[in-house]
Amino acid sequence: MSSRFARRSFVKSAAAAAAATTLPSWFIAEMAPAEAATLAANDKPGIALIGCGGRGRGVAREAALHGDLVAYCDVDDSHLAQAKELWPEATALKDFRKLLERKDVDVVVNGTPDHWHTLVNIAALKAGKMSIAKNR
Ligand SMILES: NC(=O)c1ccc[n+]([C@@H]2O[C@H](COP(=O)([O-])OP(=O)(O)OC[C@H]3O[C@@H](n4cnc5c(N)ncnc54)[C@H](O)[C@@H]3O)[C@@H](O)[C@H]2O)c1
Numbered sequence: 530m531s532s533r534f535a536r537r538s539f540v541k542s543a544a545a546a547a548a549a550t551t552l553p554s555w556f557i558a559e560m561a562p563a564e565a566a567t568l569a570a571n572d573k574p575g576i577a578l579i580g581c582g583g584r585g586r587g588v589a590r591e592a593a594l595h596g597d598l599v600a601y602c603d604v605d606d607s608h609l610a611q612a613k614e615l616w617p618e619a620t621a622l623k624d625f626r627k628l629l630e631r632k633d634v635d636v637v638v639n640g641t642p643d644h645w646h647t648l649v650n651i652a653a654l655k656a657g658k659m660s661i662a663k664n665r
Pocket of ligand 1: 579580581582583584585602603604605608623625640641642643645
């Protein structure tokens with residue numbers, strides 16, 4: 530499976546992400562990775578969850594219908610344990626920066642509290658990931 534989106538796909542996806550995150554779409558487009566890569570029609574994106582509370586787990590379960598949940602991250606051991614029950618094969622991490630280094634992660638579901646959203650989203654975009662922070 531290709532681990533990265535083509536720039537065109539990324540920018541298209543970024544419009545939806547912008548609506549969800551309140552970041553301006555031009556900002557997200559500027560952050561898109563310059564290199565072109567391919568994601569074949571039958572490839573499944575690698576999905577990761579940062580912030581494994583109830584909302585994050587819920588949104589990630591929906592996202593995982595469209596890809597493979599490969600990793601999750603939280604600073605709280607009890608929420609990591611709850612995520613492990615859902616995704617026993619995925620990798621558990623405590624530092625979201627380590628998660629963003631992974632080549633098999635294409636899409637990040639950002640389930641952290643509000644005051645972490647911006648930092649995590651920008652870090653995800655800089656790492657070439659699509660980031661979704663769903664608040665509603
Ligand atoms: N709970 C709901 O019904 C609901 C509904 C709509 C929107 N939301 C929004 O969803 C978001 C998450 O809500 P929740 O109820 O799941 O909150 P929560 O506090 O239960 O979960 C947030 C998780 O993020 C983790 N976290 C915090 N900082 C982190 C970091 N730097 N790295 C990794 N993990 C980190 C916390 O340890 C916690 O497990 C919030 O923005 C909230 O406003 C929640």
